Amino acid sequence: MKKYIMVIGCLFCCVPLLAQVKTKAKPRHVAGLALISGKGIYEKYCLTCHQADGGGVPNMNPPLIKTSYVLGNKIRLIKVVLNGFSENVDIDGESYSNVMPSHDFLKDQEIAAVLTYVRKNFTNKAGPVTAAQVKAVRATNKKKA
Ligand code: HEC
Incomplete structure (x- = not known):
């Protein structure tokens, strides 16, 4: 009997604790998703070819400067x-001899972020690209195919 009371007691203790952990973790997760870093995407998908400084590789990958x-x-x-x-x-x-693969698997916001990053770094000074612009181009792109 004592065991049951302990188990039930523990449940009552743990459930609110777990609920707290859940509600605490949720906003952090959402914030993480909302914060798409153009630099992070560049480093993951573009840097190997176009290099950290956007300088490219002579005769292979063009610079983004x-x-x-x-x-x-x-x-x-x-x-x-x-x-x-x-x-x-x-x-x-x-x-340039290399071939750049399609990156259409990236989300609109991700493409907007990485292009905005490229247009504002490597001594470039150009306006941002928005997710809405990427969405519009993607839509006309599909129609053609
Ligand atoms: C596998 C290597 C590779 C990857 C990865 C790659 N590119 Fe390229 N990129 C190239 C090559 C090669 C060309 C030129 C192709 C040609 O001349 O036929 C090019 C061309 C370009 C151009 C147009 C030419 C210029 O220099 O302005 C832009 C802009 C560009 N890439 C941006 C990006 C961005 C942004 C990413 C990441 C999302 C990326 N590339 C990923 C190899 C790559």
Whole structure:
């Protein structure tokens, strides 16, 4: 009998404790999701090719420093990330042998964050890219395919 009382007593003690842990952990989780870091995404998905300083690798991966793609038309820039880039075109007078894979698995907010990061770093000074802009380009992108 004593054992049962102890078990039941423990349950009453632990349930509110657990509930507290749950409610405490929840807002932190939501905050973590809301805080998408452009730098973090760059380091995870772009750095290996375009390098930490955005300088690229000569003849292989282009730099992201003041190129016409980075500073220019946002629609074209968003498409590079969504579709990848394998056309053998000159980028500001140079050509690059590597192929950039599509990053369309990234969420709208993630693409917006990483492109905003690129447009504001590596000595670039261009306006942000918003998730709404990425969403709009993604929608027209799909229609074509
Ligand atoms: C596997 C290597 C690789 C990865 C990863 C990669 N890129 Fe690229 N990227 C390239 C190559 C190579 C080109 C040029 C392709 C060509 O000329 O055919 C390019 C082109 C570009 C361009 C247009 C040209 C310029 O230099 O302005 C932008 C912008 C760009 N990448 C941004 C990104 C961003 C942002 C990410 C991460 C989300 C990323 N890339 C991930 C290899 C990569």
